[in-house]
Amino acid sequence: MFASFAKFADRLNGFFGFVSGLAVVCAAGLIVAEIACRVVSGGSLMVSDEYSGYLMAVSSFMGLGYVEMKGGHLRMDLVDILRARCPRLSRCLRVMCYALAAGFALYLTWVGWDIFFRSLVRGSKSVQISETPLALPQAFLPLGSAALFIQYIRNVMSEVWSAWS
Secondary structure (H helix, E strand, O other): OHHHHHHHHHHHHHHHHHHHHHHHHHHHHHHHHHHHHHHHHOOOOOOHHHHHHHHHHHHHHHOHHHHHHOOOOOOOOOOHHHHHHOHHHHHHHHHHHHHHHHHHHHHHHHHHHHHHHHHHHHOOEOOOOOOOEOHHHHOHHHHHHHHHHHHHHHHHHHHHHHHHO
């Protein structure tokens, strides 16, 4: 069971990591297109600032689980001595930290879903010229947070599994 959950979490966060990178590339392309438009015609695309902001938010949230999977989030690891001298205590502290982080990610998923759903139901739109439905960029908040939650649960399971094997 753990192996299939771990595989699911790895694939999900691998895909979301790809989406995160693609969002950065698209934002860069949009900025380059805006610059080219201004140089060539003196005009503007009118949405590049807004949409590149949305794409950066997409990149941030969709990349959360992927970065955790790769061990890229900042950690204050002041207990290196503890790891060598008391590995069981160190593992226990890691499980507790992962569990707390999973709780935070679950809460963020719930709040993100609420924000997304309210925008969807109310038909909220951007105040910019594009009048983009806000539910579109806000959908990535609960998706990315849920992926981070899944990754933290995978980390907890991995720590517990390796302790028993």
